[in-house]
Amino acid sequence: MLLSVKPLKVAVYKRFWLRFANLAFDLTELDNANKHFTVNNYNDSGLLQMYCHDFITKFDGQYPEHPWEQAERRIFSMILQSHSKLEIQRQVKSCRVYPCCVPGGRCMEPQLLEVNYGSDCKRACEYYPDFFNDVLSVMFLDEMEGHNVEVLE
Structure with a gap:
């Protein structure tokens, strides 16, 4: 969430969920979207996903030399x-939610894949019923504590 442009103040919703391709990836059948894409929620192919608390436990277990807390710091940075480079900084004030996709890898170097300016929050509300309460409390009431949000400045 872009809370302020000058000075730059961005808030990140700390709850997330991961989506996985429905079939194991390999370089065969390049036209099979179930092997190569994770956004299969718009058809009847099913959706493989994981909540953040489950992911963090598995991540820390699999990569003890790269704890999630360290990876999260890099992602937030x-x-x-x-956001400091976005054209949107030319605006005086803006409060929007920008979901970001971040791939993983052995080097644990986050990469920004996409920034959406008109996000679909339906799934966020389904997975985390307090999503809008958390986000709107931060955006419009300046309530930062207890809302699963971290402010980046």
Whole structure:
């Protein structure tokens, strides 16, 4: 969430969920979207996903040399840097939600894949019923504590 342009103040909703391709990836059948794409929620192919608390437990277990807390710091830094470069800074005030896709990898170097200016929050509300309460409390009431949000400045 872009809370302020000058000075730059960005907030990140700390709850997330991961989506996985429905079939194991390999370089065969390049036209099979179920092997290569994670956004299969708009058809009847099913949706493989994981909540953040489950992911963090598995991540820390699999990569003890790269704890999630360290990876999260790098992701938040990348998000703040990307917002400092956005054209949107020319506006006086803006409060929007920008969901970001961040791939993983052995080097644990986050990469920003996409920034959406008109996000679909339906799934966020389904997975985390307090999503809008958390986000709107931060955006419009300046209530930062207890809302699963971290402010980046």
